[in-house]
Amino acid sequence: MPKIRTSHSSAIALDEQSIIDFAQSFDPQPYHLDRNAADASIFGGLCASGWQVGALASRLTGEALMSAGIPYITTTQVNQLRWLRPTFVDDQLIAHIEFDEPTPSSPVPDCDSLDVSVTLKDSNDQAIAEMTCRVAVATDATI
């Protein structure tokens, strides 16, 4: 059996301004832009676009891999991303990851592929989202 390794990222806090900034550019719906409209919506409060959460999940996954000595370049596939609850103002996001060994070949030049399971958690260790993804890691970290 391959040896499963684990790592985690630092925490990123999502403040109101960064949620609204992203929403204005990419997801201008009331529950991502306006507190009052959000309180009355399906989500029950101002919350981040799911795509902002996804982008941050990948950024934090890269950081967690780097801190484990794995030369992360980018994410090439997301097999599944499941949003478990809305990400509200001032939630702290931390990626907890599991991975084993890279396999040769990747759509990214000079890279191998690595499958990573990610749980995005808040500062109370409660899961916000789960993601399984394939990332590209540099074959030769000096390239």
Added chain:
Amino acid sequence: MSELYLRNRWFEDIPVGEFHVFGSHTFSELEMVEFAKRYAPTPEFLDPEAARQLRWGGLVAAPWHLCAMWMRKMVDYMEVYAQGVNDGRRNGAGVAILELDWLEPVRPGHTLTYTYEIVSKSDKIIRDRWGIIRSRNEAFNQYGNKVMSFEIDILAERDL
């Protein structure tokens, strides 16, 4: 109800097989760099000069930037037709993304065109009120090459 009011349709009103070409966007170097600063701070996505010497031979868009723009184009397209109910929306909240593949690099000046097709509807009812609708979404560049595809499950209110 007019079929044009896309966001206020009930679960039952949304047909499997429905297909829309819903938007296009030309990516600039500036917006690619701005996105990368916050969401993918890697030289390949962030630094046009450094990126020339790196693995794609020039700056490319961060993968999630292509998704974020998908969302923007979807909102722009749908919101025009969100009328007639409380906040105009009976569908759209995302539950999960499946099989998201980024297939080719997108460079400054490339234009992506986005499409979706409704592929299935689940019988499951969530909290006595919501159904799940799955769509397949694709983005093509100006050469007609597919650069991204994924499926997404969204909630749509049941007309019970």
